[in-house]
Amino acid sequence: MKLDDEIKRRRTFGIISHPDAGKTTLTEKLLLFGGAIQEAGAVKSNKVKKGATSDFMEIERQRGISVATSVLGFEYKDIKINILDTPGHKDFAEDTYRTLTAVDSVIVVIDVAKGVEQQTEKLVEVCQMRNIPIIVFINKLDREGKDAVELLDEIEIKLGLKVTPLSFPIGIGYDFKGIYNIWEQNINLFTGDPKKDIEETIEIHDLNSSVLKKIIGATTADTFKEELDLVQGVYPDFNYELYRSGKLHPVFFGSALHNFGVRELLDCFVKIAPPPEAKTSSTREIKANEENFSGFVFKIHANMDPKHRDRLAFIKVVSGTFKRNSPYLHVRKSKQMKFSSPNAFFAEKKEIVDISYPGDIVGVHDTGNLKIGDTLTEGEEILFKGIPSFSPQHFKYINNADPMKTKQLEKGIKQLTDEGVAQLFVLEINGRKVIGTVGALQFEVIQYRLEHEYGAKCTYEDLKVYKSCWIDPGNDNSENFKEFKRLKRKYLARDKENQLVFFADSAFTLEMAIKTYPEINFQEISEF
Template sequence: MSFESEIKRRRTFAIISHPDAGKTTLTEKLLLFGGAIHVAGAVKSNKIKKTATSDWMEIEKQRGISVATSVMGFEYRDYKINILDTPGHQDFAEDTYRTLTAVDSVIIVVDVAKGVEAQTRKLMNVCRMRNTPVIIFVNKLDREGRDSFDLLDELEAELGIQVCPLSWPISMGASFKGVYNIYEQNLHLYTPNKQAISEAISFSDINNPELENHIGEMNAIKLREDLEIVNGVYPEFDSEKYLAGELAPVFYGSALNNFGVKELLDCFVEVAPSPLPVQAIEREISPYEDAFTGFIFKIHANMDPNHRSCIAFVKICSGKFERNVNYKHVRHGKMMRFSSPTAFMAQKKETVDEAYAGDIVGLPDTGTFKIGDTLTSGEQLHFKGLPSFSPEMFKYIENADPMKTKQLEKGIAQLMDEGVAQLFINQYNNRKIIGTVGQLQFEVIQYRLLHEYGAQCRWESVSLFKACWIESDDEAELENFKKRKAQYMAIDKEGRDVFLADSSYVLQMAQNDFKNIRFHFTSEF
């Protein structure tokens, strides 16, 4: 297969939603259709022994939530599909935002009963900033939920995007009969089955009296009326508008019962974009360039707890990545080669000899990489737009077992490299402070330190309002500031100065009193 057609057949996308909308279950069913797994696991794992493929961390299995983005690749028809299943919980939104920089399109999962929720809105804003193409999957139709037209109105109003239904539900809840696939003009009747796939019945003429035999007279009348309204009110599917991020196709189904997922996948591989150009600070990079470029968007410690290994995830932006070939690590300015790059099926990985633009490759990391690092065939490039947050919650981290000091140090260092939280060392008392965007991250850090590194930590509360990175061209004023605010000064893991303000008033006064100091609320400046 030619270099160009290899890239054209790539589809790299993220699945995003509010927690509990069914994101990981949908991922699981997509893998089932791709033949990547043979039995779909469950997210809620209290009674079901097989857990979801993408939720492989021990804490994810216990809680039934995703706490880290999983990367999975499989072949479907003639396409190579890379799915990134992201955490829905807002405490891990940072991981999700970074993941959205590495995908070409997005599937948003919406619960039919709950409609658009807070986290969905936030994630949609990130997609809109980048004009990412979006497909919406309305899930859980086997339960009672909102009227379809009301839900479409809400999607348009809340997500700020025009919608275009490509399938339509026939009733819902206990009387759910199936969906009519507008895109392919066929009928799918609902039979609840968590492993098998329902067959389609071709129906190009919706007025065919045969329809009554399949779904009953009342449902047939309502379906015809609904489809007439849909055709009158909503625009026809326009591929260009979808690719520009202006139009969102909508599909209906029940991921848990394997229903509506195949229609979604079949349409997705046809309409979704192949790898798109990526904007670097220096220039725009086309995926079809011969030279390899890529950036690190995620680092994960302990994918294999037996080896204590870190894996850096690289999104390939252009060209072809090859094993054992020298590539330039731009930040370090040195050439590196990788003897065991890996492709993923969540935690399971296999060594790859080559990968193309659009693919995600894992590189073994011994502390060489940071999130946002660039790898190239030799060109000096820097990719932008990998956000790093200013934490909103802070706690002192203390060693609860002095015999395990080394393990704790290593655990903290590796988990901070993942970007799950930030480490600050207070210059006044030399104590370590962990900053996060949510309470749940503290629990995850404590759990992972204990179960992955054998180190015990305990938390002590500290009352802080905001962490801001400071810099100034006026050395004297900077020194004066650091003396005046000595007990609030810290350094981050890069050794940069950070001011830990304990209230908004203190921060405001500092900004007013020291005009020549720049206060940054993200670590990218």
């Protein structure tokens, strides 16, 4: 098959939401409809039920939340789909932000009862900054929740999205009867039987038909038709180009737990979602159908298989084809690298692939040469726009709780901070190690993984830091900078890249430093 044909049949997207909106459950059901799994797993911690495919880390199974992005690939109607299931919890948002650099579109999941929540707003804002096409899936329709029209208004107001409903519910909660598929013009009836994998679909093109009134009741049918007329009169028709440019956002309704409305979402998605598109590099725009390979690392995962202590780098293929055992240029290090066993992913399951195409996510075994943001090419010296590292909001000293396991602890800290979920700093004044995270829950995850994956134990001590800033001195030899280093020595640290970092203990301290040393640039975001 030609390169252009392979590109056209690929869809790489992320699923994002506030925690507990049903994002991982939706991922499971998409896999179920795609035939990738035989039985959908439960996300909540329950020894009786099968665990969610995308939540493969032990701590995820225990807590019932996603703490790392997982990659899942499958075929559906001759379309190769790559799903990146992201953490919803705000403490793991940095992983999600980076993952959004590797997707071509997203599905946003919203809880029918809770509506638009804070974390959803932040994630959608990132998508809009990058003009990523968005489809909205309003979930849990079998539960009592907000009115459908009210939800559509809330999405437009809170998220700033221009929506076009492509399905519409017939009742909500106890009165939920089914969904009218505007895209395919048919009605899907809800039986509420959890044993049924797929509900029956009845072709009804005439909403005034007596058949519909007989099935769902005359009163319900009349109410539904009035609401549908209102919605279709207020919201614009679907426009393919506006959706692709991130200016119009289709909305679907359903219940992922009951496999309801998921097939409609998937069928529409494979038709309208964009295939891999061009990406901007430091020198030019790289098109997907260019002959030469290029790609970038957007995620590192240590110990994907704890038995083998393997470290995997996730590469998004941007252009050309990635071939097994072919030499590629590691642009940052200016050296050639070969990969003998590149992997395609299905959650924690991996299989070696000989060739991968634009849009595919490839996992390569790495001993520490690659880091997040690295670019690989067939020789061209380009860099894809950097993946940001955000200033942490929580800081703690990390101490060794078992001196006999010092090497294991050092290796574990290095590998886990390589993943980008936390940052490691070393104080200039005494060499003490400090862990900085965007969310407090990350400390628990690091402590758990150090013990269970590396056999090392650690303890934490609180460190009062208001904000950390990377230092760009302007002129390393200026008297101004020398004075800053001398007076602020106990507040200075180095990150893993040996960049100088300033720990401000209060907003006032940071404000005074900025005023006193105008030549110095205090940066809250560092580009890798």
